[in-house]
Amino acid sequence: MGKINAMKTTTMLIVFCFLLSWNQAIAQSENQKNYRNFPIVLTLQFHALSMPIKDMKSNLKNVGFGIGTEVSHNGSHNWAQQFDIIWIKNRGIGNGILFSTQTAWRPMVVGNVYSEVKAGIGYMIGFRPSESFTQKDGNWISVGKKGKGMLTLPLGIGMGYYNHSQNMFVSPFLGYQFMLVKNYNLDLPFVPQSLLQMGGRIHPDYSKLGEN
Amino acid sequence: MKTLVLIAFTFWFTSLMVMAQGFEVQTCNEAPDLYASAKISELQSILDQLTHNKVPGAVAAIWDESGYWEISSGYSKIEGQVPMQTCHLHYIQSITKTYMAVSILQLSEEGKIALDEPFIHYLPSNLTDGIPNSDKITVRMLLNHTSGIREYNDDPTYVTRLLQNPNRIFQPEEYLDYIRGKKPDFEPGSKYSYRNTNYLILALIAEKITGNHKAYMKEKIFKPLGLKNTFYRIEQGDSYGDKLVNSYWDRYSNSILENVSVLQNSNVVSMIGDDGTITTPKEAVIFLKGFIEGKLLSESSMEMMQEWVLNRDGKPVYGLGLNTTLFQGFEGIGHSGGGLGSGSQLYYFPKKDLYIFLAVNMGTVTQSPIHKEVEKILDEVYRVILN
Numbered sequence: 148m149g150k151i152n153a154m155k156t157t158t159m160l161i162v163f164c165f166l167l168s169w170n171q172a173i174a175q176s177e178n179q180k181n182y183r184n185f186p187i188v189l190t191l192q193f194h195a196l197s198m199p200i201k202d203m204k205s206n207l208k209n210v211g212f213g214i215g216t217e218v219s220h221n222g223s224h225n226w227a228q229q230f231d232i233i234w235i236k237n238r239g240i241g242n243g244i245l246f247s248t249q250t251a252w253r254p255m256v257v258g259n260v261y262s263e264v265k266a267g268i269g270y271m272i273g274f275r276p277s278e279s280f281t282q283k284d285g286n287w288i289s290v291g292k293k294g295k296g297m298l299t300l301p302l303g304i305g306m307g308y309y310n311h312s313q314n315m316f317v318s319p320f321l322g323y324q325f326m327l328v329k330n331y332n333l334d335l336p337f338v339p340q341s342l343l344q345m346g347g348r349i350h351p352d353y354s355k356l357g358e359n
Numbered sequence: 360m361k362t363l364v365l366i367a368f369t370f371w372f373t374s375l376m377v378m379a380q381g382f383e384v385q386t387c388n389e390a391p392d393l394y395a396s397a398k399i400s401e402l403q404s405i406l407d408q409l410t411h412n413k414v415p416g417a418v419a420a421i422w423d424e425s426g427y428w429e430i431s432s433g434y435s436k437i438e439g440q441v442p443m444q445t446c447h448l449h450y451i452q453s454i455t456k457t458y459m460a461v462s463i464l465q466l467s468e469e470g471k472i473a474l475d476e477p478f479i480h481y482l483p484s485n486l487t488d489g490i491p492n493s494d495k496i497t498v499r500m501l502l503n504h505t506s507g508i509r510e511y512n513d514d515p516t517y518v519t520r521l522l523q524n525p526n527r528i529f530q531p532e533e534y535l536d537y538i539r540g541k542k543p544d545f546e547p548g549s550k551y552s553y554r555n556t557n558y559l560i561l562a563l564i565a566e567k568i569t570g571n572h573k574a575y576m577k578e579k580i581f582k583p584l585g586l587k588n589t590f591y592r593i594e595q596g597d598s599y600g601d602k603l604v605n606s607y608w609d610r611y612s613n614s615i616l617e618n619v620s621v622l623q624n625s626n627v628v629s630m631i632g633d634d635g636t637i638t639t640p641k642e643a644v645i646f647l648k649g650f651i652e653g654k655l656l657s658e659s660s661m662e663m664m665q666e667w668v669l670n671r672d673g674k675p676v677y678g679l680g681l682n683t684t685l686f687q688g689f690e691g692i693g694h695s696g697g698g699l700g701s702g703s704q705l706y707y708f709p710k711k712d713l714y715i716f717l718a719v720n721m722g723t724v725t726q727s728p729i730h731k732e733v734e735k736i737l738d739e740v741y742r743v744i745l746n
Contacts, residue, residue, distance in 0.1 A: 333726035
């Protein structure tokens with residue numbers, strides 16, 4: 148019951164954030180022609196069950212990928228709301244799927260290089276690394292790698308390059324994401340996990356979609 | 360280039376197979392030892408209850424007034440439905456501490472170690488540096504868990520590394536890095552608090568004194584008692600003639616069990632002193648019986664091992680590598696063991712002159728809803744055996 152409630156709450160929060168951001172995007176689009184909301188964000192995601200900035204070698208062994216988008220919260224575009232779906236690959240502890248939304252603050256560092264601090268909420272479906280079993284009427288039944296849904300609290304830092312003077316462009320970025328995964332089991336109420344992220348935001352010029 | 364690709368693919372495929380399938384385990388032809396105990400059928404029915412309540416496999420070995428008898432139920436490997444048999448080898452986890460304590464007491468009887476000397480006298484400074492109170496903590500305090508040294512298993516960096524890297528072997532000295540420089544739990548000798556680190560240090564001492572404490576244990580414990588199927592400091596990936604049981608863990612505490620044989624094996628291979636032994640049910644009982652009957656140590660050493668320190672409730676709890684607990688109102692002397700993929704108990708009941716070994720191939724170190732029913736059924740086991 149708790150698991151279903153956690154999933155519902157997280158989904159509602161993600162949808163609420165998305166709708167709120169959509170409204171802001173519409174408002175911004177009327178007076179901010181250069182900045183483009185809703186880029187396609189493609190990432191490589193290197194995952195590990197680890198304490199922050201520890202056991203980075205494990206991150207490099209587990210390569211997954213993510214797709215997402217984002218929308219600016221303000222006119223100066225240094226606050227953004229991100230939405231991501233990440234396919235986590237991890238042979239050691241099992242794969243997973245993470246749905247998350249995070250609010251990012253991006254102060255410019257120098258030129259078009261910015262730094263980033265972000266935090267938010269997510270829901271992870273963690274699978275198992277090997278075949279698993281349950282018993283029904285005394286008989287063991289394989290359930291494959293069936294996993295469990297868990298509330299996730301992501302917190303990240305990063306940096307990237309952004310230049311919105313071209314017609315169609317890709318802005319690269321790097322990031323490190325620390326996550327606390329809730330209710331892993333009865334003895335580990337929070338489990339630390341991490342993601343090394345690298346990717347790019349593809350910024351299509353949506354204004355041209357309506358042109359003939 | 361093609362060869363390189365082929366080698367890489369073979370390596371990748373083999374490692375996937377190992378990760379996915381656990382260990383091969385075979386049935387054996389040996390029949391279990393069954394003497395005319397009236398309790399056999401009743402206990403068999405209780406073990407069957409256990410394995411019908413989501414425990415993969417279970418064994419019980421008993422030495423009572425009717426002699427030695429043993430029974431089993433369920434599977435040693437769920438995949439392929441390999442039945443659990445009494446000839447199979449089990450991880451006895453922390454029961455290893457009793458074997459380690461006997462080794463230390465044997466070294467003491469040989470005059471090679473003094474129990475009331477600080478342990479730093481027996482180890483090089485590169486191992487003891489940064490361990491708080493190392494000049495005050497005696498060998499005896501390590502043996503009875505009154506050292507105040509921190510638990511390496513509690514360090515989140517260690518736990519995450521262990522779970523993330525199921526094939527990784529941790530070096531014994533590496534475990535000490537997780538407690539170096541950390542505030543001790545209490546002043547040495549002032550309290551009792553069970554810590555695996557104490558027995559890791561004892562194993563390092565035994566290694567330093569003997570040069571090879573695995574060989575010493577074999578020579579001084581296994582050989583005198585005729586234990587041919589007991590192995591300490593096991594080899595990674597060795598299925599010991601396909602007799603080592605597979606291990607299962609309820610990772611997410613939702614009553615689903617995954618095969619964690621690879622993780623369990625690497626974990627046990629890594630640990631010394633506090634863990635690291637596999638044995639058959641019969642040989643576990645033979646060890647405890649031989650030890651209690653004084654075949655391994657002098658009477659004074661045996662008495663010392665049963666000088667109990669008190670827990671916070673003021674009740675006797677631990678001697679030197681021995682634990683005392685009440686089961687159904689009867690005092691049991693021995694040890695229990697728990698790991699990611701197994702759980703076991705080995706106890707002697709002086710008032711009944713009875714020995715019992717119980718083991719399951721399911722993890723007991725993290726909680727699972729399955730455990731609630733298991734605990735009730737285990738109470739039934741002791742009720743039948745002791746009453």
